[in-house]
Amino acid sequence: MRKQEEVINAERAMVGTNVAGRMAGEDRRNQIVHVAMRLFSERGFRGTTTKEIARAAGVSEAIIFRHFATKEELYAAILDTKSCAGNMSQLSEMFAEAVKRGDDRAVFESVALTMLQHHEEDEDFLRLLLYSALEGHELFQMFWQRNVRELADFLRSYVRERQKAGALREMEPRLVGRAFTGMILHQSLINNLFDKSRTLLDITNERAAREFTKILLYGTVSSSAPEAEVKKRNETATRKR
């Protein structure tokens, strides 16, 4: 009975998004949130009208206010949808093996690639983040917390751990993480916002991840650590003398 209902609703939802028939409440609600997400990311909160959202969702404006008391509430509802998909809390699990091995290159490269791909696949994400920051929405705090802060914390603790093990140079771990995040974010901004048209002519995510990791690792690997990269470098240097 319960299951039947859900199946029917799901079917209706699939039809509804195209044909704009009548939908079960929750499906319609979901659809509205998704439409709103797209529009808010394109034009910001202030720049998007409830009328536009309604038209894009294929319903009258009034039903938006049946599902959400205010425009703000609709905006806030985005977070529940978005934070699940974009959540980085599984980070430490995703890269657990690399972390365990202490394979710095693999760790940083995976992190970079994951972020770059995430920013590329979810076109709305960066725009929503920036708009909410600029418009001073409380939403931003949670966006930042759940998607950036966690990454920063992960990187910081990882760097600190590896420093203790003598593998990384003694530098402020926060700044190391911030530098790396900065490289990645900047690359994403250029590809997905600032210079969108020439994305394909540019550097692939894989290459960017590799090169950024190289810069960071060359820049932070402890000279006393038995890392392959350091060994190689030292050998070269010694030979040159």
Added chain:
Amino acid sequence: MRKQEEVINAERAMVGTNVAGRMAGEDRRNQIVHVAMRLFSERGFRGTTTKEIARAAGVSEAIIFRHFATKEELYAAILDTKSCAGNMSQLSEMFAEAVKRGDDRAVFESVALTMLQHHEEDEDFLRLLLYSALEGHELFQMFWQRNVRELADFLRSYVRERQKAGALREMEPRLVGRAFTGMILHQSLINNLFDKSRTLLDITNERAAREFTKILLYGTVSSSAPEAEVKKRNETATRKR
């Protein structure tokens, strides 16, 4: 006559911003642009109303439309004011000595510090840049061109030059510059936008510039180059063996 006029106008401008007396046309125009710049940076183009600008400038809304045909035109007028102050075209001159010496550390550190300070002093700059990018204003193209692209070009050509001299590792110069710009931009974004409240508890611009430069240089210095840092690193490594 010409000079007298300008002095009088300047006086009027200073009074006018406070007392809202009658101003010479050009002064009023300037004042409006400055007020608009602040408001546009705070709330974006769409989020700022001409009424607000008028009230903040201490005049009626109509006189804004006497000076500027449309709101867009007022927005565009910001560029003339802004691009002069924020222009980075003098970059190569500013750091000419360091460039000539081939003092990579000094070059990158100066660039970083200059950018960080610029972003801190000119609070409107980053916000205007991001808003114009998100809102898809043509303005953004010029903003980007004059303030970021030039820096990127400078860094790229500098890196390429130094690579030819054998001082820097063989890496895509574009990516090296992008990585560095990314670190700096990210730091500025955190300090001036994302986490504004705790700016003072954070890292100073000087320190950030130093550390970022360290990461980049360690990460890009050619192992065959007779750089002080490399020497030091190699000595340490050799000793450890």
Added chain:
DNA sequence: ATGTGGTAAGTAAGTGCTTACTTTTAATCA
């Protein structure tokens, strides 16, 4: 008296949000 800097009071076209009303759906019960 004339051009310039200025205003008060508009305009039509939105803005978020509400009201008063109609249709569809799904459970209930004769």
Added chain:
DNA sequence: TGATTAAAAGTAAGCACTTACTTACCACAT
């Protein structure tokens, strides 16, 4: 099974207010 019914999904039209932009008129220094 099929009619009944209450809730939920939907709409058209309009609310008070705001938007960018205009018009018609004024004060005053030269």
